[in-house]
Structure formats: C-alpha cells, structure tokens
Amino acid sequence: MGAGDDCAVLEYGRTGYYQLFKTDCLVQGVHYFPDTEPELVGRKALARAISDIAAMGGWPTQAVVTLVLSPNYQLGYAKSIYTGLSGLAREFGVSVVGGETARPATSTGRTAMISVSLLGLVEKGRCVMRSGGREGDHIYVTGSLGGSLKGKHLQFLPRVWEARWLSEHYKPSAMMDLSDGVAKDLPRLAKQSCLGYQMVYQRIPRSPGCELRQALNDGEDYELMFTVAPERAEAMKGEWLKTFPTLPLTNIGWLCPKDQSMGSELDQGGWDHFQVSVSS
Amino acid sequence: MGAGDDCAVLEYGRTGYYQLFKTDCLVQGVHYFPDTEPELVGRKALARAISDIAAMGGWPTQAVVTLVLSPNYQLGYAKSIYTGLSGLAREFGVSVVGGETARPATSTGRTAMISVSLLGLVEKGRCVMRSGGREGDHIYVTGSLGGSLKGKHLQFLPRVWEARWLSEHYKPSAMMDLSDGVAKDLPRLAKQSCLGYQMVYQRIPRSPGCELRQALNDGEDYELMFTVAPERAEAMKGEWLKTFPTLPLTNIGWLCPKDQSMGSELDQGGWDHFQVSVSS
Numbered sequence: 001m002g003a004g005d006d007c008a009v010l011e012y013g014r015t016g017y018y019q020l021f022k023t024d025c026l027v028q029g030v031h032y033f034p035d036t037e038p039e040l041v042g043r044k045a046l047a048r049a050i051s052d053i054a055a056m057g058g059w060p061t062q063a064v065v066t067l068v069l070s071p072n073y074q075l076g077y078a079k080s081i082y083t084g085l086s087g088l089a090r091e092f093g094v095s096v097v098g099g100e101t102a103r104p105a106t107s108t109g110r111t112a113m114i115s116v117s118l119l120g121l122v123e124k125g126r127c128v129m130r131s132g133g134r135e136g137d138h139i140y141v142t143g144s145l146g147g148s149l150k151g152k153h154l155q156f157l158p159r160v161w162e163a164r165w166l167s168e169h170y171k172p173s174a175m176m177d178l179s180d181g182v183a184k185d186l187p188r189l190a191k192q193s194c195l196g197y198q199m200v201y202q203r204i205p206r207s208p209g210c211e212l213r214q215a216l217n218d219g220e221d222y223e224l225m226f227t228v229a230p231e232r233a234e235a236m237k238g239e240w241l242k243t244f245p246t247l248p249l250t251n252i253g254w255l256c257p258k259d260q261s262m263g264s265e266l267d268q269g270g271w272d273h274f275q276v277s278v279s280s
Numbered sequence: 281m282g283a284g285d286d287c288a289v290l291e292y293g294r295t296g297y298y299q300l301f302k303t304d305c306l307v308q309g310v311h312y313f314p315d316t317e318p319e320l321v322g323r324k325a326l327a328r329a330i331s332d333i334a335a336m337g338g339w340p341t342q343a344v345v346t347l348v349l350s351p352n353y354q355l356g357y358a359k360s361i362y363t364g365l366s367g368l369a370r371e372f373g374v375s376v377v378g379g380e381t382a383r384p385a386t387s388t389g390r391t392a393m394i395s396v397s398l399l400g401l402v403e404k405g406r407c408v409m410r411s412g413g414r415e416g417d418h419i420y421v422t423g424s425l426g427g428s429l430k431g432k433h434l435q436f437l438p439r440v441w442e443a444r445w446l447s448e449h450y451k452p453s454a455m456m457d458l459s460d461g462v463a464k465d466l467p468r469l470a471k472q473s474c475l476g477y478q479m480v481y482q483r484i485p486r487s488p489g490c491e492l493r494q495a496l497n498d499g500e501d502y503e504l505m506f507t508v509a510p511e512r513a514e515a516m517k518g519e520w521l522k523t524f525p526t527l528p529l530t531n532i533g534w535l536c537p538k539d540q541s542m543g544s545e546l547d548q549g550g551w552d553h554f555q556v557s558v559s560s
Contacts, residue, residue, distance in 0.1 A: 008377035010342055010399075015293035021377060023344035023397055029385020062290055064303035066395050068348075097288035097301060104391060105309020111384060115346050117303055117397035119290075 005130050005192070006052040006176055007120065018127050020058045020120035024049045028112035032154070038077050039084030040154040041114065046085045048179070049118035050092055050158035051222045055177040056129070057167030058122030059160055060092055065099035068113040081114060092160060094118070126167035128226070133174035133193030137227035139253045145182060146210030148220035156222040162244060163224055170236035172226035181219040182252070189225065196261025199253040227255055285410050285472070286332040286456055287400065298407050300338045300400035304329045308392035312434070318357050319364030320434040321394065326365045328459070329398035330372055330438035331502045335457040336409070337447030338402030339440055340372055345379035348393040361394060372440060374398070406447035408506070413454035413473030417507035417535045422527055425462060426490030428500035436502045442524060443504055450516035452506035461499035462532070469505065476541025479533040507535060 007020040026045045028034055046063060053060045065085060069078055078101060089096050104111045142159060159177070166172055174193050178185050182204065190197040206215040228236055233251070240249045292299040306325045308314055326343060333340045345365065349358055358381060369376050384391045422439060439457070446452055454473050458465050462484065470477040486495040508516055513531070520529045 008342065008344065010377065013293040013295035013297065015295070017293065021342060021344060021399065023346050023379055023395075025346045025348065025380060025382050025395070027348060027382050027384055030382065062288065062301060064288065064301060064397055066303050066305045068305065068307060068393055097290065099303055100305060102305050102307050102310065102393075104307055104393070111391065113348055113382075113384070113393065115303075115305070115395045117344055119301065119399075 006055040009056070009127060009129075012121065016124055017121045018058075018124055020053050020056050020122060021117070022049050022052045022120075023115065023117040024052065025113065025115040028110070034110065036154065038080035039087075042081035042084030043088045044154050045114045045116045046088050046094070046118070047156060047158050048222070049116045050088070050094070050160060051156075051177045051179070053118060053120035054158050054160040054163040055175055055224065056120070056122055057126045057163055057171075057175065058120040059164065060094045060118055060120045062095045062097045063089065063116055063118045065096060066115040067099070067101045068104055068111065069101065070104050070111040072110060073112065085116075092158070122167070126171060128167055128172050128175040130174050130176050130189045130192035133189060133195055133227045133255045134229065135195060135255055135257060136230055137173050137255045138230055138233045138251050139186065139197065139199075139225065139227050139255065141178065141182065141205065141223055141225045141250055141252055142247055143221065143223040144205040144207040144215070144248060145178065145221050145223065146215035146218045147207040148218055153220040153222075158222065159224045162247065165243060166226065169239065170228060170232055172228055175224060175226035178221040178223045178225050179219060181217045181221070182225065183216040184219070185225060189227070190255060190261065193255060194258070195255045196258040197253055198256050198260070198262050203250060203252050205248055205250045230254075286335040289336070289407060289409075292401065296404055297401045298338075298404055300333050300336050300402060301397070302329050302332045302400075303395065303397040304332065305393065305395040308390070314390065316434065318360035319367075322361035322364030323368045324434050325394045325396045326368050326374070326398070327436060327438050328502070329396045330368070330374070330440060331457045331459070333398060333400035334438050334440040334443040335455055335504065336400070336402055337406045337443055337451070337455065338400040339444065340374045340398055340400045342375045342377045343369065343396055343398045345376060346395040347379070347381045348384060348391065349381065350384050350391040352390060353392065365396075372438070402447070406451060408447055408452050408455040410454050410456050410469045410472035413469060413475055413507045413535045414509065415475060415535055415537060416510055417453050418510055418513045418531050419466065419477065419479075419505065419507050419533045419535065421458065421462065421485065421503055421505045421530055421532055423501065423503040424485040424487040424495070424528060425458065425501050425503065426495035426498045427487040428498055428502075433500040433502075438502065439504045442527065445523060446506065449519065450508060450512055452508055455504060455506035458501040458503045458505050459499060461497045461501070462505065463496040464499070465505060469507070470535060470541065473535060474538070475535045476538040477533055478536050478540070478542050483530055483532050485528055485530045510534075
C-alpha cells in the first residue's frame with residue numbers, strides 16, 4: 001500500500017511483519033526558524049518520521065539522512081544537526097545507516113533542508129491504517145492540542161510506546177498522527193475510512209493558553225488520533241489511565257455515515273460559520 | 281552494515297536476502313543545469329540510486345521521493361520530474377510508494393532539489409561489498425569513461441542486469457559503481473579492501489573524444505567497477521562477451537599490497553606529477 005496513509009506498507013519477505021517506509025523533509029523558514037538550535041532541528045526531522053511509524057502501530061528501525069546546507073553554515077552547525085538526530089535515534093533504537101550532505105547551487109542566503117527516510121516494522125496483525133474506521137467508533141486523541149509552535153514542535157516525544165500498547169491490547173480500527181491539526185486530520189481519517197464524523201468541540205483537549213480555534217488548527221501536535229469500537233472503549237480508557245497516567249486521552253467524537261458528517265465547514269476553512277455553529 | 285559502501289545492507293527478516301537502502305539527492309546547479317529537461321532530472325535522480333543498488337549485486341524494489349521546488353516553478357515542471365522518474369521506475373520494477381513536495385523559505389531565485397530513497401534486495405550469497413577484494417584480483421570496468429556531462433549523466437542505464445549476471449555466475453570479490461571518476465573511486469574500493477592497486481593507465485577505456493585525464497576524473501560514468509580472482513577472469517571475460525556483446529569490459533589493473541600501490545599521487549590530485557609518470 002502506498003500513498004494515503006502515514007507510511008507506505010510493504011511486504012517484508014515471508015515473515016509475520018510488514019515493513020513501514022516514510023520520508024519526511026524539514027525546510028528552514030518553513031518547518032523551523034533560522035535561529036532554532038540545530039540539535040533541535042535534527043531531532044525534529046527524525047521525530048516527525050518516527051511519529052508516522054508510530055501511527056501505524058509499528059516501531060522504527062533504520063534511517064538515512066540527507067542534509068542540504070548552503071556553504072555559509074559552519075561545519076559545527078551540520079554536526080549539531082546530526083547530534084540532535086542521533087540522540088533521538090538512540091532513544092528509539094533507530095540505526096542511522098547512511099546519508100549525504102549536499103550544498104545548494106547559490107552561495108548567497110542561508111538554505112537549509114534536512115530529509116529523513118525511515119524504515120520500521122509492525123506485526124501484520126497490529127498494523128493500523130487510517131482506513132479501518134467503522135461507523136460508531138469512538139474517536140480519541142492523546143495529549144492536548146494547539147500552541148505547538150511555542151516549543152512542543154521541537155521537543156515532542158513520538159508516541160511509539162503508546163501506539164504499541166494500543167495495537168497490542170486494544171487495536172484501534174484506524175489511527176494517524178496529528179500533524180496538520182485535528183480540523184484537517186480528522187476529515188482525512190474519516191475519508192480514508194469512507195465515513196463522516198461528529199466532533200464534539202467542547203471536548204477537544206486544549207493546551208494551556210489555547211483557544212479552541214488554535215487546538216483545532218495550529219497543527220504540529222504529533223499526538224495520536226485513533227478510533228475504537230464503542231463496546232471496547234470503556235475498558236480501553238480504564239487501562240490507559242493506569243498505564244499512561246500522565247498522558248490524557250480524550251474521546252472527541254465518533255465516526256458516522258458520510259451524509260451525517262457535521263465537519264464539512266471545517267474542511268473549507270469556514271471559520272466564521274463555525275464560530276456560530278459550535279455553540280449550537 | 282552502514283556507511284562506506286554503495287548502500288546500507290540490512291537484515292531482511294529471517295529470509296535468504298539482505299535489504300539494501302540508499303538515499304541520494306540531486307541539487308539544481310550542482311548535479312544538473314537549470315535548463316535540463318525536468319523529465320531527465322527525475323530520471324537521473326532515480327537512476328543514480330538504482331546504480332548503487334546494482335553495485336551491490338541487488339535489484340531495486342521501492343522508492344520514496346522528496347521534491348523541494350521554489351514557488352516560481354510551474355506545476356508542470358514538478359509533474360515532468362515525476363514523469364521522468366516514474367518512467368525509469370517502471371523499467372526497473374520500482375514502486376514509488378511515497379514522498380512529498382516542499383518549498384524553500386525564500387521565494388526568490390529558483391531552488392530545486394530532489395531526494396530519492398530507494399530499497400532493494402539481494403540474495404545473501406550474492407551481495408557484493410567494496411571490501412571483499414583480494415590481492416592479485418583483476419580490476420574491471422564496464423563501458424567507457426569520461427565526458428559524461430555531454431549527455432550520458434542524464435541518460436545512462438543503471439547496470440542492474442550486468443551486475444545481476446556477474447553476481448550469479450562470476451561473483452566479484454568487490455564491486456562499486458563509478459560515480460566520481462575511477463581516479464577517486466578505485467582508491468576507495470582498494471581502501472575498503474585494505475589493499476593497494478596498480479592501474480594500467482593505457483588500458484583505461486576512454487569515451488570518444490576524451491583524454492585519459494577526463495576518463496579518470498570526469499566522473500558520473502555510472503559504470504560498474506569490480507574485481508575478480510585471476511583464475512576466473514579469463515572465463516568470465518569470455519562469457520561476458522557472449523552475454524553483453526555491445527558493452528565493453530576492460531581489465532584496468534589489479535589489487536596489490538598497500539605499500540606497492542602506485543596510485544597515491546591520484547589521491548592527492550597531483551596531476552602534474554601524474555602527467556609525467558603516466559607515460560613512463
């Protein structure tokens with residue numbers, strides 16, 4: 001299976017596993033600020049890809065890294081990017097097995113780009129796609145949403161352990177990581193599952209100081225969003241609280257038939273309309 | 281095994297195969313000219329990575345692609361890059377399973393960068409490293425060298441079939457693809473094999489119109505260089521001629537103990553000295 005999910009899912013010989021394959025790219029000035037510490041840039045580049053592997057229920061294995069830096073960067077800057085990346089790689093058991101450094105053609109300006117391609121593995125029975133959601137499934141998100149640009153986007157821990165626990169004990173019907181904000185990402189999950197969704201806006205877990213609008217739209221949360229059959233949701237929630245007592249888990253709505261979806265105004269960025277309807 | 285060879289070599293479950301993993305990056309103005317047809321840019325980006333998979337004796341399987349383009353490129357340009365890449369992918373049975381398009385932060389200038397990460401497979405018994413060369417092994421190169429920038433660097437066919445044939449019938453002791461020119465690449469192969477080399481400059485197969493200096497240094501040949509035990513070299517050469525009658529195969533020297541290497545002046549770019557010694 002190729003595009004449309006968090007990772008490509010590949011046969012892995014005649015084993016009980018699928019291999020996961022993901023590429024992700026950070027561009028300076030787009031995904032991070034020019035003055036961001038290079039260790040955090042390298043860390044984020046890998047963390048984003050790990051988050052996508054986690055979102056399939058898998059664990060990361062090997063990475064290759066390409067760094068494109070204009071020549072007016074010091075060697076120390078490049079080294080620091082690798083230091084940050086390697087630190088997180090060690091934490092998650094990822095082997096960095098190759099890569100290269102290139103420079104852009106223009107020597108003016110400061111161009112920086114880091115591209116990570118990451119492999120992972122998942123037991124065939126524990127691979128969770130975006131497309132497996134069923135009507136009536138409860139929708140959950142981990143953590144709190146919004147305001148990530150204040151710092152979390154550079155510091156987040158990919159939810160590998162949480163997703164592994166879920167795929168072992170309460171396998172979600174569908175799962176993805178929240179990278180573009182729940183207002184964009186939930187419609188994607190629902191669409192892949194050929195369903196609509198009902199989102200209970202009052203329940204959206206907001207990061208401190210964030211309004212609902214930010215929690216829905218800021219993006220870069222890198223939390224898990226997943227769906228579970230209603231009859232298993234209660235038990236799952238109870239066990240989650242015991243296992244991850246410091247990480248909130250919130251039921252934000254449920255999957256429904258396409259024609260009953262109440263989220264269409266979000267897809268079109270119709271925020272003025274939404275501001276009215278949310279309280280109704 | 282990670283860095284130091286053409287690809288990373290990974291265990292592939294409990295199968296008889298290794299998985300090969302390679303990332304490669306093309307930057308406009310560095311690896312191709314701004315006016316190069318985008319189809320050929322996309323083609324080259326994948327062809328280079330396939331050439332590295334071939335150099336291990338393997339075949340390519342799946343790729344992910346990242347394209348970074350400044351916004352002043354037309355959509356058609358990006359599409360054409362993918363068209364060229366996809367055409368070659370089909371030719372070599374490669375599935376393009378993911379990727380993304382990003383834009384650089386600065387909207388001025390025309391930045392273009394394409395990064396390809398490629399997986400491959402090789403039977404464990406047929407995986408050829410750079411490091412397996414033995415003293416006395418004959419060194420061969422396919423095709424002719426030099427002048428690639430006149431066009432070949434955009435049009436070359438990665439030597440997958442030739443390398444597969446070799447690894448099946450006359451498994452080389454060491455192999456790599458020639459990307460930086462034999463003057464740089466042969467010392468690398470010899471070093472990985474903990475040996476020196478004797479290169480017979482008069483034998484270097486030169487592309488039409490190329491001087492020896494160009495054949496040694498131009499780079500971007502994407503031909504195979506490999507080593508074979510002398511007692512098997514004769515038979516291999518004979519069968520090669522029957523199997524690939526249109527692709528020259530040339531013995532350019534042999535591996536020797538480190539302290540007898542005659543190539544040291546090449547490593548240091550000592551070309552004036554070389555110009556004298558080559559005819560002696």
